Ligand code: SF4
């Protein structure tokens with residue numbers, strides 16, 4: 001296992017990390033063993049955004065005995081109310097949920113105290129300058145959290161986080177689908193402007209974010225590196241081709257400032273497939289030929305979350321609806337996190353009035369009105 005410094009936190013984290021989201025799908029003992037096995041393979045960073053007691057207990061028990069050898073990303077504002085995940089800045093729920101996390105993880109501290117999931121300006125405003133952010137600072141001042149981080153999918157929010165100066169790292173969604181923008185339809189030129197290992201072709205706003213993070217020494221840990229598994233299957237990949245885990249891990253690890261890719265595992269096979277990155281040849285890791293060989297045709301009708309279809313007269317965030325719809329539609333059961341994030345959108349897809357003004361602006365021929373109907377039906381709102 002190789003280790004990288006997570007920006008200004010100074011922590012040396014394993015370049016392959018552990019996203020714990022799916023651990024609760026299995027019997028507790030089985031999942032505990034998976035966490036323990038990951039440790040034997042050199043993985044030392046694990047994300048616990050999950051508020052449910054089972055997930056937290058699995059991680060706490062999985063790292064017990066070597067707590068000081070793990071770095072835990074623990075989220076502040078992810079709460080468990082009436083058996084469901086609720087994201088909130090309401091201190092009546094935030095404080096007990098974080099205290100529960102501390103108790104279940106063990107050791108009396110959390111390495112990376114994450115400002116949980118902020119994707120919009122409204123969310124940002126609801127968190128900053130409030131008791132919520134004062135609580136985050138209080139935890140940091142007392143050493144209960146050792147560093148302050150944030151989780152977001154939105155490069156604009158990530159940029160604002162970097163500019164605060166006190167947010168030391170970001171858990172950010174990185175993969176070729178999220179990064180790719182329709183600035184060019186010629187995929188052969190997607191990587192024009194490579195400098196060393198850093199490919200061009202990324203949306204300028206995202207590329208600027210990665211550079212800013214590197215410049216300000218704000219480390220990035222990666223979520224959704226496999227796009228929820230979608231990029232591993234040609235049928236669901238927006239590029240029309242399947243990538244391998246080493247290719248996708250390599251993609252993320254070649255972005256500036258990225259220190260660790262926290263893949264979500266719930267089976268030994270998935271974990272082994274990610275760990276294969278450590279022994280993969282340069283050829284096996286190389287994602288560029290595959291990406292360059294795809295054609296725009298392969299992506300026609302598939303949303304790349306570029307946002308070019310806005311504005312919507314009903315104020316629907318079309319790219320976000322599509323993103324959550326795609327994440328949910330791949331699963332047998334909609335994950336609580338995806339449902340909750342979708343339901344937090346204001347408005348949701350059910351507000352679509354079918355004007356289709358968005359469709360003429362979509363460079364990828366997405367049938368947006370139909371997808372809004374499908375999303376509304378799938379989520380029930
Ligand atoms: S078709 Fe629906 S999503 Fe598209 S602009 Fe009209 S109301 Fe918005």
Ligand code: SF4
Pocket residue numbers: 302303304305306307308309310318319322361362363364365366368
């Ligand atoms: S529907 Fe089209 S324009 Fe809108 S985010 Fe998706 S790909 Fe981009």
